[in-house]
């Protein structure tokens with residue numbers, strides 16, 4: 001299977017996916033695509049010999065479909081079977097999502113369906129939750145709303161800041177996403193929960 005990975009930032013999840021796609025893994029990374037030319041993950045991908053591309057969203061202003069047409073044009077040249085959103089911070093329209101329906105995954109730093117959207121860790125702390133985590137889900141037109149294929153849980157420790165929690169969850173993201181991608185590439189659609 002051919003996998004394209006969309007990023008906007010440092011790309012630590014992208015690296016964990018790429019480093020797992022070796023040996024008997026049924027998939028290989030064919031493209032790392034960013035909407036930001038200054039995304040730190042681009043250099044990490046180049047250093048691992050993966051083709052990279054940038055489609056800057058800013059020149060398109062509020063014309064999301066035009067931005068997504070440019071994304072789709074670049075993606076189609078890589079012929080991906082699977083698309084992984086990994087810290088990709090643009091909300092995608094229904095048109096784009098429908099085009100890649102059933103072949104696109106995302107990692108979200110909360111225990112979905114709780115805390116869709118942003119600032120997930122602070123919201124979990126403010127709510128007095130005792131645990132948090134991350135979820136890998138299929139991407140649908142509803143933001144962070146698709147079927148959850150995997151979740152990993154971590155404790156919230158009294159006195160935790162959002163940054164403390166984000167760091168603890170990120171460690172689990174790097175375990176969960178590669179696991180779910182491997183199963184997804186093998187055709188498995190049932191959900192896994194860590195630990």
Ligand SMILES: N[C@@H]1O[C@H](COP(=O)(O)O)[C@@H](O)[C@H]1O
Pocket residue numbers: 007008009010011012013014041086087088107108109134170173
């Ligand atoms: N969507 C969220 O954005 C962060 C991206 O981190 P990285 O993969 O760019 O390091 C991760 O926490 C991910 O869950």
